[in-house]
Amino acid sequence: MSETGGGAPQLELRGITKAYPGCLANDHIDLKIMPGEIHALLGENGAGKSTLVKIIYGVLAADEGDILWEGVPVTIPNPHGARKIGIGMVFQHFSLFEAMTVSENIALGLPGRQNMRSLEKQIIDVSKNYGLPLDPQRQVHTLSVGEKQRIEIVRCLLQNPKLLIMDEPTSVLTPQEAEKMFETLRRLATEGVSILYISHKLDEIRALCHKATILRGGKFINECDPTKETAKTLAEMMIGSSLRAPAHHKAVKGGDVRLKVRNLTVPATTEFGISLKDISFNVKSGEVFGIAGVAGNGQIELLSALSGETRSQAADAVTLDGEYIGWLSPNERRDLGLAFVPEDRLGHGSVPEMTLSENAFLSGYNRMKLISAGFINNISSARYATDIVRKFDVRTPGIFHTANSLSGGNLQKFIVGREILQKPDVIIVAHPTWGVDAGAAAFIHQTLIDLAEKGAAVLVISQDLDELFAISNRIAVISEGRLSAAKSLKEITVEEIGLLMGGTHGTGAPKEASHVA
Amino acid sequence: MWLKIEKRPEYSKGMVYATPLIALLLTVLSSIILFEVLGVNPMEALYQFFVAPLDSTYGFSELFVKATPLILCAIGLSVGFRANVWNIGAEGQLLMGAIFGSSLFIYYPETESVFLLPVMILMGAVGGAAWAAIPAVLKTRFNANEILTSLMLVYVAGLILSFLIHGSWRDPAGFNFPESQTFSDSADMPILIAGTRMHLGTLLALLAVLGTWIMMARTLIGFQVKVIGEAPRAGGYAGFSQKKIIWFSLLFSGALAGIAGISEVSGPIDQVVPVISPGYGFTAIIVAFLGRLHPAGIFFAGLLMALTYLGGETAQINLGLPLAVTGVFQGMVLFFLLASDVLIHYRFRWNFSTKAVS
Numbered sequence: 001m002s003e004t005g006g007g008a009p010q011l012e013l014r015g016i017t018k019a020y021p022g023c024l025a026n027d028h029i030d031l032k033i034m035p036g037e038i039h040a041l042l043g044e045n046g047a048g049k050s051t052l053v054k055i056i057y058g059v060l061a062a063d064e065g066d067i068l069w070e071g072v073p074v075t076i077p078n079p080h081g082a083r084k085i086g087i088g089m090v091f092q093h094f095s096l097f098e099a100m101t102v103s104e105n106i107a108l109g110l111p112g113r114q115n116m117r118s119l120e121k122q123i124i125d126v127s128k129n130y131g132l133p134l135d136p137q138r139q140v141h142t143l144s145v146g147e148k149q150r151i152e153i154v155r156c157l158l159q160n161p162k163l164l165i166m167d168e169p170t171s172v173l174t175p176q177e178a179e180k181m182f183e184t185l186r187r188l189a190t191e192g193v194s195i196l197y198i199s200h201k202l203d204e205i206r207a208l209c210h211k212a213t214i215l216r217g218g219k220f221i222n223e224c225d226p227t228k229e230t231a232k233t234l235a236e237m238m239i240g241s242s243l244r245a246p247a248h249h250k251a252v253k254g255g256d257v258r259l260k261v262r263n264l265t266v267p268a269t270t271e272f273g274i275s276l277k278d279i280s281f282n283v284k285s286g287e288v289f290g291i292a293g294v295a296g297n298g299q300i301e302l303l304s305a306l307s308g309e310t311r312s313q314a315a316d317a318v319t320l321d322g323e324y325i326g327w328l329s330p331n332e333r334r335d336l337g338l339a340f341v342p343e344d345r346l347g348h349g350s351v352p353e354m355t356l357s358e359n360a361f362l363s364g365y366n367r368m369k370l371i372s373a374g375f376i377n378n379i380s381s382a383r384y385a386t387d388i389v390r391k392f393d394v395r396t397p398g399i400f401h402t403a404n405s406l407s408g409g410n411l412q413k414f415i416v417g418r419e420i421l422q423k424p425d426v427i428i429v430a431h432p433t434w435g436v437d438a439g440a441a442a443f444i445h446q447t448l449i450d451l452a453e454k455g456a457a458v459l460v461i462s463q464d465l466d467e468l469f470a471i472s473n474r475i476a477v478i479s480e481g482r483l484s485a486a487k488s489l490k491e492i493t494v495e496e497i498g499l500l501m502g503g504t505h506g507t508g509a510p511k512e513a514s515h516v517a
Numbered sequence: 518m519w520l521k522i523e524k525r526p527e528y529s530k531g532m533v534y535a536t537p538l539i540a541l542l543l544t545v546l547s548s549i550i551l552f553e554v555l556g557v558n559p560m561e562a563l564y565q566f567f568v569a570p571l572d573s574t575y576g577f578s579e580l581f582v583k584a585t586p587l588i589l590c591a592i593g594l595s596v597g598f599r600a601n602v603w604n605i606g607a608e609g610q611l612l613m614g615a616i617f618g619s620s621l622f623i624y625y626p627e628t629e630s631v632f633l634l635p636v637m638i639l640m641g642a643v644g645g646a647a648w649a650a651i652p653a654v655l656k657t658r659f660n661a662n663e664i665l666t667s668l669m670l671v672y673v674a675g676l677i678l679s680f681l682i683h684g685s686w687r688d689p690a691g692f693n694f695p696e697s698q699t700f701s702d703s704a705d706m707p708i709l710i711a712g713t714r715m716h717l718g719t720l721l722a723l724l725a726v727l728g729t730w731i732m733m734a735r736t737l738i739g740f741q742v743k744v745i746g747e748a749p750r751a752g753g754y755a756g757f758s759q760k761k762i763i764w765f766s767l768l769f770s771g772a773l774a775g776i777a778g779i780s781e782v783s784g785p786i787d788q789v790v791p792v793i794s795p796g797y798g799f800t801a802i803i804v805a806f807l808g809r810l811h812p813a814g815i816f817f818a819g820l821l822m823a824l825t826y827l828g829g830e831t832a833q834i835n836l837g838l839p840l841a842v843t844g845v846f847q848g849m850v851l852f853f854l855l856a857s858d859v860l861i862h863y864r865f866r867w868n869f870s871t872k873a874v875s
Contacts, residue, residue, distance in 0.1 A: 308756065329758075330755065330756035331756030332756075342754055348748070348751055349751065351743075352747070354743070361740065362754075362755045363754070365737065376735050378735075402527055
């Protein structure tokens, strides 16, 4: 029955169908994963990947179709049942208790009582083996997004699953760490563990996976061998039309400096926070400036110092178009033409329980003139929100739905759109496409580049190197609160950046390193 | 088969309005049991509670007299609650408003001026706001929990009132009773409808309802209050100051509670006495939640809670029920409301499948 010869598939799905009111999320999907196979699940936002994975993990029940586990039909009533038969899952969105330590969080996810001391030892062992450094004693709220994801991965691995579902696991890892994790996954695969790997990084899928199932619009499109495809053909199957790489603009030479940061030093606000040390860089008109780095190395602090949520000690630490803005509030900076997109889109970039119209007003009320005669102008707010939804292809039933009803990618498009439509002179974007599908990512990238070409300065803080290489003119790396010297894209290599991310500053880059375009 | 509680993808707008009604229904059902246990005919008791007080124009006007301080306090509190600022000391702010406001008359009783009452009302607002400023300082400066500080200050305010009324504020011609002299005409709240006790304060309460409604729905400060309450980090991102909102909401609720205080002493009470309020400031918390923290809702919830005060008195007179029934009633409303509010974000679902993992 299968080309790998004998044995039943670890997991087989037959005709899985799941309808939500007004949308068919999964339309007769078939999927087969052999033991020891790394199987990619590819698809845009809204393609039905999450729904399918939730059905496998017992979060949702399918309307139709069968699930076969080791050849036997099963019903998976809930995640507990899934874990019991040997399915583990690392979610893209974390379910962690912020006020508890790493080991307490892991203990809570495991069945029965735990001996904390031996659990901590296990955590350290597993995290060392798999290249996921973790301190079991740390409180979760002091960790960065990347570190939080490590907890989820380790929590899964501790249960020795037979099928491991990974939802975009590498988006927060350095290339070296990701490579190390691939080795781990490959080793797990040779030990017979099946892996269902969800990612939008096509190169990664080609390097790692044995099989790929492509979904589009809730339908099964194709099953293929990703090693025999190119990134381009995979992407085309995924989004159904020819993918356009962002049209890269010419390197800008003579642009004026719009955003200038000089010796910015900000002491850490929490016990485990990162303090910014003597950061200097400038971003010119027409330029996309990328800041790479592993999560938790001062990105959040830097963004907050630039947005004005933390004020600088010296007024001239941050300069916008020649004006000192270090002491100004976020509002005052916005009025001068600065726009920003924070890392956390729900709860920071938007108010979850407020409508899109209100969320449009949130950052746009001054620049878009949404207040008339002292009163909020609901009509122009709604018009502004509609504009964002239309121009940035935000999939929503309407602007009077709340922000948390949107999928992550759509909310990101909304927030990026909201900032861009304010015609900023300088825009600072953190993780512009985290969790966003390839089609939307290309669109966001193109929009940022277009904005730069119109004379704005664009600063992108991201952990996704492919993204930075695709859109930046110059790149610097942040590590432990220090920023490396900026280098133009032509002078820097992935390996070099990887080393800088690991904390080696400036010197000792390997000579024979290959260039990445 | 079992009952499952699952989170709704988006909160239910219908339930926001339905849960107060569910809570009232449950309260009535429970009180039927309560009356049965007390040996009273439940239908008769409910009649005495909810219908009898309203069978005359006077009864109706009394409803507004009682609802006035409740609505004023609850409107102020609701703004704080929207911002996640938990001022539960409206009772103390009400007392301080009464003290500040009436001090003008007490020390200058001979004043005959049309400006006396407006200035007294203003002083009342200042008194209430000043009392609420203490938790605001402690919260913004030392991160002290405003729930504790505002509550504790209620008792301090009560003792200050006691100190004054048993001391220097006592009416010299009052046979040593702990009461001030009765207010002069120019210090009295004008009566709105002749033959009733409905006074200018009711009008102020209506103004507060309308003004706050507009403020919360259509102004930047109202928007800031909502954003800071729901997502403080998004507020910081938009450039709103959390400290400013803490100050604003405490001063605002303190001022309205202070106005409630001065309207009571220069309205229905007409003099300063040791007990100014039967717990209006605390009942206002229930009013605010029952009214969904929305001005229009608070208006109706205020009338309903006022009815329980009136009904409690009627039931005491006609059926010999203890006055504590009023408190039990109010408590049940809040209890059932908080319990059924879970339906806003969650829904129940009967699960009929009994299949387990094979």
